[in-house]
Amino acid sequence: MTPFTYARAEDAAGAIALTGAHADSRYLGGGTNLIDLMREGIEAPAALIDVTGLPSGIEPRDDGGVWIGAAVKNTTLAADRTIRTRYPALSRAILAGASGQIRNMATVGGNILQRTRCTYFYDDAARCNKRAPGTGCDAIGGFNRIHAILGASPACVATHPSDMCVAMLALDAIVHLDGPMGARSIPLADLHRLPGDTPEIDTVLRPNELIAAVELPALPFAARSAYRKVRDRASYAFALVSVAAALDVDGGTIRDVRLALGGVAHRPWRAAKAEAALRGRPATEASFRAAAEAELADAAALRDNGFKIELAKRTIVATLGDVMEAGA
Incomplete structure (x- = not known):
């Protein structure tokens, strides 16, 4: 591991100032992904800025929404009574997402910004445009059972690993950012990028910008929501396919839906x-x-992952069925 310096920030303003004082720095939350990337030599920052001092509260709003600090631990968010009541799909997604030990460390902001778990990304003997732009993608012609069937490109077929983000996306989450150019807010739907020709760029974050909080808008029918994850084993494993769904049904007719x-x-x-x-x-x-x-x-299968297309269809049907049963 490359030597690095460490500094702790007390708030967002302090963290942003520290990035200006430390070249080639990264923000450090729970470290459950970044430290692994550093051990593997994929990330080699010269400085780590500890941002666990950022807001870590969960604040229900009078309008029915919820404000979630970026430093809230995954375990805390999943167990929160307001989240379990107003947004049960989010609680279930987090509990399906990792081991208890990892959930106890991982933060909301870090979960959103975690990088792919593509095996070729972690293998420095493999060609990977995400790790080393312009080298190629060995996953396309290799063993690609876990890889993308939607939105992929000739440059990259990796998938995003987060369970929490799937539920937040279905719940219309808004991400509040702060950085050297000031604060801004964007829908979670606009935060992550498709690979295109630049798969090494995962998000639309600007240099030294950080996640300060996540807002879940009021969505009354989100109380009727579900999350289903299909994986190779029941214990800690990333999703082959997962689905988050919420339904607003009146007299047997679907008035609105999030999926x-x-x-x-x-x-x-x-x-x-x-x-x-x-x-x-x-x-x-x-x-x-x-x-x-x-x-x-429009799904496109690779050599080993064609089963995902039918699996995704069946998981959508099953999850919507779960929502209907929960509301019966």
Whole structure:
């Protein structure tokens, strides 16, 4: 591991100032991903700025929304009574996301910014455009069972690993950022990038910008939500496919819906086509299947991951069924 300096910030302003004083620095939350990347030589910052002093509160809002500090631990967020009541899919996604030990360390901000777990990204003997731009992507012609079926490019077929982000995306989360150019807020849907020709760039964050908080807007029917994760083993494992869903049903007809997928793309995937296909339709398995077909119509399989297309469709149908059963 390359030697580095360490400094602790008490707040966002202090963290931003420290990045200006330390060239080639990275923000450090729980370190559950960054430290691994440093051990593997993928990341080699000259300085780490500890941002665990950032806001770590969970504040219910009078309008029904919730404000979540970037330094809130995953365990704390999953166990919070307001989250479990207003946004149960988020609590379930976090609990499905990692071991208890990792959840106890990982922060909300760090979870959002974690990098892919593609095996070729971690293998310095492999070609990887995300790790070493311009070298190629050995995953495309290699063993690619876990890789993307939506939004991929000839440069990269890696997937985003977060469970939490899938649920937050379905819940219309807004990410509040701060940096040298000032504060700004963007929808989580706009934070992560598809790979295109520059897969090494994961997000739209500006240099030295950090996540200060996440806001979950009021969404009353999110209380009727579910998260389902399909993985190779029941213990700690990343998703082959995951689905977060919330339904607003009146008299058997779907008035509104939120749907997002994980394990299928370079970023958490908002299922906009499926949502459009569901609104105004009867809340039946046939409608769920038709919506799933619409969403996966453009999916493209690699040699080893064609099963993911049908798996994603079935997981969408099953998760929407879970929501209906929970609201019965």
